[in-house]
Amino acid sequence: MATLPVIDLAEFSDQNQRKNMLEASRYWGCFRVINHGIPGPLQSQMKAAVRALFNLPDDVKRRNTDIIYSSGYLAPTLKNPLYEGFGLYDASSQTDVDAFCSLLDAQVHVRETIKTYAQKSHEVIINIATKLGESMDLKDQNFGAWPCHFRFNKYNFAQVSAGSNGLQIHTDAVFLTLLQEDECVGGLEILVPGSDSFVEVDPLPGSLLVNLGDIAQAWSNGLLHNVKHRVRCKDAIERFSIALFLLAPKDDKVEAPTALVNSDRPRMYQTFFYNDYRKLRFSTGLYAGEALSQLLM
Ligand SMILES: O=C(O)CCC(=O)C(=O)O
Numbered sequence: 001m002a003t004l005p006v007i008d009l010a011e012f013s014d015q016n017q018r019k020n021m022l023e024a025s026r027y028w029g030c031f032r033v034i035n036h037g038i039p040g041p042l043q044s045q046m047k048a049a050v051r052a053l054f055n056l057p058d059d060v061k062r063r064n065t066d067i068i069y070s071s072g073y074l075a076p077t078l079k080n081p082l083y084e085g086f087g088l089y090d091a092s093s094q095t096d097v098d099a100f101c102s103l104l105d106a107q108v109h110v111r112e113t114i115k116t117y118a119q120k121s122h123e124v125i126i127n128i129a130t131k132l133g134e135s136m137d138l139k140d141q142n143f144g145a146w147p148c149h150f151r152f153n154k155y156n157f158a159q160v161s162a163g164s165n166g167l168q169i170h171t172d173a174v175f176l177t178l179l180q181e182d183e184c185v186g187g188l189e190i191l192v193p194g195s196d197s198f199v200e201v202d203p204l205p206g207s208l209l210v211n212l213g214d215i216a217q218a219w220s221n222g223l224l225h226n227v228k229h230r231v232r233c234k235d236a237i238e239r240f241s242i243a244l245f246l247l248a249p250k251d252d253k254v255e256a257p258t259a260l261v262n263s264d265r266p267r268m269y270q271t272f273f274y275n276d277y278r279k280l281r282f283s284t285g286l287y288a289g290e291a292l293s294q295l296l297m
């Protein structure tokens with residue numbers, strides 16, 4: 001099991017927290033946060049709300065269609081039979097969150113929970129992005145304007161699937177992910193950097209996991225690490241997780257700020273558009289960060 005660095009967001013005046021966050025982001029591409037501001041009861045209510053959505057009839061679920069490339073409902077497929085997911089774009093907009101709930105005829109308490117959770121988790125992800133920016137001496141980034149995508153994941157694990165992947169090895173095609181894992185069912189594994197071994201991520205109840213994705217790697221000019229991870233089925237038990245993704249700059253243009261480019265660290269990636277990058281990943285089937293190498297200078 002990997003013991004990931006734990007960052008206390010309430011103690012950020014302590015320089016060590018800042019240093020630890022940057023170190024974890026550069027090495028693991030992943031860390032935990034505690035004292036993040038999402039109360040435990042809201043986390044439980046959100047999980048119950050997500051369960052309720054997965055219990056909807058199939059034709060209702062399919063109303064959750066794509067807004068940006070591959071952002072909507074994903075039914076289990078032959079290739080990925082254990083996985084099912086809802087997607088909500090743009091989770092930073094209460095209007096969009098409302099529209100998603102209306103499409104699915106969500107009950108009042110489900111709608112209220114999703115709206116509150118979206119608002120709170122958006123505050124948390126912006127707080128983390130801002131602190132990460134500051135740890136790289138970038139003070140003028142308006143992460144609050146960057147679009148967000150919610151994904152609710154369900155893994156239909158059964159005895160016969162033990163040992164197989166619920167979610168194949170991938171990097172997240174985003175800047176940051178804020179993940180509420182299943183507090184009871186493990187299975188998330190991350191690749192130890194520079195090796196081919198996976199380690200299970202140790203659960204820490206009440207905490208949230210932060211992953212850095214491909215956009216963090218490209219936008220930081222290669223400073224931040226896009227963690228490779230997967231979900232394995234261990235037991236015959238349904239697993240749920242809730243991921244909020246901070247995607248990319250508002251104008252869709254991914255380009256390292258000039259402060260992160262210098263003669264020792266020349267610009268690594270061509271400027272590209274985020275939506276094109278999503279399409280590139282899906283069209284090439286390269287889900288574990290390899291598509292980024294096609295954008296190297
Ligand atoms: O379910 C999990 O724990 C991980 C989900 C994940 O990796 C993702 O949604 O990108």
Ligand SMILES: [Fe+2]
Pocket residue numbers: 170171172229
């Ligand atoms: Fe992921």
